[in-house]
Amino acid sequence: MEIPDGAGSRLAMFSARFDGGQVEQKFREVQKILQAHNYDTLMVEADAGEDFGMLTMQYLSQLDEERGILLAVCTEHYGEMTSSKYSSFWELKYAYDRDLAIMPLKVSKVYPPRPPFGADHPYDKKGTARGFVKSAMPSSTVYINCLDEPGENLLAARDIAALIAAKLRKGKANATATRGTPVEVAAPVAMTSHVGYPAQAKRPVRGMRSFLWADCWKRCFYHAGVGSFDDDTLWKEVERQFRASEFNASSTLKALKNFAPPGRPYPAEARQFVMQESKRVMRCKGNIQEATKAAEPGGLEELVILLLFAVDEELHMPFCSQVPAEAWRQLEAARWEKLRAADFSWCFQTDSQGAAGAAFLLAALARCSELQELNMDKCTHVPAEAWRQLEAARWEKLTKADFEGCFQTDSQGAGAAFLLAALARCSELEELNMQYCYEVPAEAWRQLEAARWEKLTKANFDRCFEDGSQDAAGAAFLLAALARCSELQELNMNCTHVPAEAWRQLEDARWEKLRRADFFGCFSLSEFAEGAAGLLAALARCSELEELNMQYCYEVPAEAWRQLEAARWEKLTKANFDRCFSLSEFAEGAAVLLAALARCSELQDLRSASYLPWRTTASSTSLNSPSPSPSFGAAAV
CATH class of the missing domain: 3.80.10.10 (Ribonuclease Inhibitor)
Known part of the structure; x- marks a missing residue:
């Protein structure tokens, strides 16, 4: 297949289970072909060693910033929960949580993936990973079939690269839905300008849910009862709380909840404002303890x-x-x-x-x-x-x-x-x-x-x-x-x-x-x-000792x-x-x-009850022998 030049294509990251097997080797070859044709693709190197996790997070962050596509290499067990914090499960979750485009690449007869779980599984007892895969890749999701006609073998690396290139070449102005059928957005959506933000969306809108957000922006936020920038009484209250001379976390949280209830995503411009103002108030030592007490369980x-x-x-x-x-x-x-x-x-x-x-x-x-x-x-x-x-x-x-x-x-x-x-x-x-x-x-x-x-x-x-x-x-x-x-x-x-x-x-x-x-x-x-x-040998050498x-x-x-024969506690004031x-x-x-204490000219408080045989006199020292009392020298940190 012909692979056109990929200059200007969307950023993409390959997410796979790195086991060194045939599938991994095939897709490393695919990535090299794409890069040779100027497609901007990311894939953590197999020999990254200790840097594997850092590179994974770096690539995911870059993918988020550029609103790229996660290319999920869907082997049968893709998305399984493992001991690694950088597994395919966490890569998929990262993309799903941030509404990034997820493009499944079918490489197995078993699709969607069926990550294992069960009572004997060390990390997934209840099927969390399998349920998550179903959410991220519903039956309506369009996938790229990387198998031959009988579905027995992988296509040639160049053929797979050509199929992926066709999706990436749509460019950064268009998008593929992560859930549901593709939605093409031809131009930015006009928006009402508030809180110092431009009146036009700067980033492309992706996915059916995002499309609905853009379409309904000027009327409401997602559903009735959520604040809007046109009828912005609720939003003004959020602004007022964040910019108050004395930040009150509890009131601010309440205003945010009134504007957009828990679980509802904030539009990009609203989130940007909240992040910016949060940074400012936190620098002023904003204390969120009150807010956690005021919030309902599960609403934090x-x-x-x-x-x-x-x-x-x-x-x-x-x-x-x-x-x-x-x-x-x-x-x-x-x-x-x-x-x-x-x-x-x-x-x-x-x-x-x-x-x-x-x-x-x-x-x-x-x-x-x-x-x-x-x-x-x-x-x-x-x-x-x-x-x-x-x-x-x-x-x-x-x-x-x-x-x-x-x-x-x-x-x-x-x-x-x-x-x-x-x-x-x-x-x-x-x-x-x-x-x-x-x-x-x-x-x-x-x-x-x-x-x-x-x-x-x-x-x-x-x-x-x-x-x-x-x-x-x-x-x-x-x-x-x-x-x-x-x-x-x-x-x-x-x-x-x-x-x-x-x-x-x-x-x-x-x-x-x-x-x-x-x-x-x-x-x-x-x-x-x-x-x-x-x-006691160590204490005898402590010439600065004040309380013991x-x-x-x-x-x-x-x-x-x-x-203690050689002890010289010239600054000792309290002893028990x-x-x-x-x-x-x-x-x-x-x-x-007692001989050591006799040399303590600064001693003010000595507690000993009545069990010392008093034959040595402590000169110029005020000695007290009260009834037993709690320790006074606890060095609390």
Whole structure:
């Protein structure tokens, strides 16, 4: 077949299951023929390696921007859900969600494709992919038949290329419907000009639904009850809310809902305005928390869509536990290139509606190379597969991270390894909170072996190693990492089940800037007390220490207290050793401790109950011995 010159043809991208087989090889040959005739086609190279996913997203984005055609190579299992985020399923969904033209290429007797599913399928139990293929390729869709007359073999590569070229040559001014019969649009449709937009459509209209939009634009938006630019009372209210001197997310969301109810697509010009104004208000720290409370469950999609485009440097969504999974899914293509601070605390906990959507959020965050602060406090119900999205995270500028309670009983610690591996790569980290993460397995803590947190100043691992913790042996990897943190100023390790061998990792620690330390109850069990010497040796070298809590450490051996003989805590103001010598067999160590305290000229508050044998006088120091009280030195991050 003759293939005319393709200069000026529409952009197209081949979507296929890349298995190296006959079909893939055939269509790589087809693409080369098309490119040789100046047809603008995209296809990820087979040897792209680690760049495969990045190229896929790059090509899809380019396809969206130029309103190109997705050429779906429809093998029998095309569109199957797999472990890959860049599979044919996600390519098809990307195109369908954005109303891009989808041109099926029939290469199998089985058509439309029948991707497998079932109870034994690892990723698709209920037939999601098959249902999606039926929606994207209904029976009315015109396809290109790439098989010979009997339907047994593929046509020659040149013949297939000629069939595809005939569709692409219609040019960028025309379009082929993605659902239903082709609709040709000869010229742009005139539109009423509002909010500073031109009175003529700049882009071609594609598909039957888009054609209806253009045809009805001046009268209404898609159906009765949706705002219009002619009778624009509802639209003016949207404008007014976005441009108010004080942005109110709840009122704005209400105005948007009145203008176009949830689930109805916005016309291009309206969406452009919303995106533009969202970016502006988000730069002014617009808080959407109120809006999520005001919105009905399931009606948050448009709100999260705003985030997809609107995020600039800060994004705060605490307590947004009612956002459904499908709404979070809108973040699949998010590229928050300037995001510095994000707060999603309490978004995924016991009563959350969309914990399954956490994967889409974490995948978006993993791409935020400028991220400096991240708060995921109390996100106790994030699935393990969601945490896996952080495998590729490179947060080279992250300084503050809060994951308090993320790995408690409900989580069983699943997925913690992916998070800790990501954090281990954060060389700029200054503050880290992992309080109440007591279900992290030892193998996950092992990810910190290579951590070099040379700028870490605050660390909170309170209750990470308690009775019932999944595997306290992991404490050794954590303490070894902390021992290398020469800038550490505040440390909270209220952990009763740290093995003695783990504490020995601190023998060479040099915390010359440590000011506050809390080790409440760390040595209340005899089987772990032998490690106290390693900790006390490290503390003895902390000349800047101001607050120290060792309450309920009553199993510390006398020999371990001897490590404090050289301690010079000239800035110590608060100390708590309540119940430390309630067992007589260890009381001999008290003399060494009291001698060290006697040298603390700045000491203002000493809590010790009545168990110290007072023979050493602390000169010029106000000493208090109140009844037992809660620890005062918790170094909360």
